[in-house]
Amino acid sequence: MTFEDLNINTFLLNALNDLGLTEPTPIQEQVFSVVMSGRDVCGIAQTGTGKTYAYLLPALRLYQFSKEKHPQIIILVPTRELVVQVMESVKALTTYMTVRTVGIFGGVNTKPQTAELLQGVDILVATPGRLVDFLMNGTINPKNVKRLIIDEFDEMLNLGFRAQLTVIFDKLPSKRQNLLFSATLTKDVETLVETFFNSPVRIETEAVGTPHQNITQSYYFVQNFYTKVNLLNLLLKNDESMTKVLVFVATKKLADTLYEQLQKTLQHKVDVIHSNKNQNHRFNSVGLFELGYCQVLIATDIIARGLDIDEVTHVINFDMPDMPENYIHRIGRTGRYDKKGTAVSFVTKNEVEYLKQVETLMNIELPILDSPEGLMISEKLLEEEIPKAKMKFITKLPDISDNSAYHDKTDKNKKVNVRRDHKAEMKRKYGKSYENRSRKS
Incomplete structure (x- = not known):
């Protein structure tokens, strides 16, 4: 099937031709007709399968020009990076259409965003927190919203946006079409879908946890952090194919430490x-990485969903994720759009359990690689890698039945409360003269 076989107008077809796209991906093909019918949709698809265009194409096909300044379509995404990337996708598809698109996200001054919204918006791309801010202060009037699209729904819940999502659902018109897209379908996602959506059609192109067929996956067993650093440096030095490498670490602190080492x-x-870096730094870093000026980009999981970068040659799991689903999102940054990719994990003794969870999710066993020749095993440890000394707790009190270690106080140290007779003491000290003196006074 080609895009011409779908009910797509000339404007969208011309834009797709400019982008060199002629055939829809499975998720795009299956979602299009259902959205066009007006039904709610719950789409489950892995990253790199084209789900952004899967919801944009039918939404833009149904879009009708309006002089109203308030949005017809709201697209919710979890990160600022995704706001920018979805906006770029909208603009690429609306080259031959008159559509006002605005993106809003937190962490920046609200005044420029407010000014842009007041000029009018047709399609609004937003993070949940900032959208709630503008809904509550009246900057955004939701009365014209016909379509609510939520991308990466599971990640929003992981990031703690449940309260904001509930506010948004309540504020928007009840008569609207809801389109939800997620890489995984958790119980929390299902609960919210049942509560706020209207019998959505579930479209799943691949089972959750299906491994990417065009990504070669393997792992090294590594002793500690600094040995991992040595291994990564050695691989980068010896493998010329590692031209665009995305490295995932567990925390912001580890990300900064690894950056200093590399x-x-x-x-x-x-x-x-990572999330502590300001927005300009994040955009510039991603831009330099995408253009090839930066060979290695270190990131945390919160950024994993917001990166859509072409031709990432390798994904390195410097630390194994504690949630196996995040492994799927991470490695999905490479091998995109039918291109080959490589995913390599560095696994310590403490991370073996995480590796097993990943293998269970994907129902495969990842091959282990032999340590490359020349790898230096470091004895230096991070503070959190140093074994903690175990405290000895006394659970039984000593037996004091033998009183040899315990004895009474001496008479000198014994304290007895005695009622003193002051008058008698004075008489003993001064004799009759004291008594006579007392009578005279």
């Missing part, structure tokens, strides 16, 4: 992004 050898060819 910068010693890679200098300006390595960069780091």
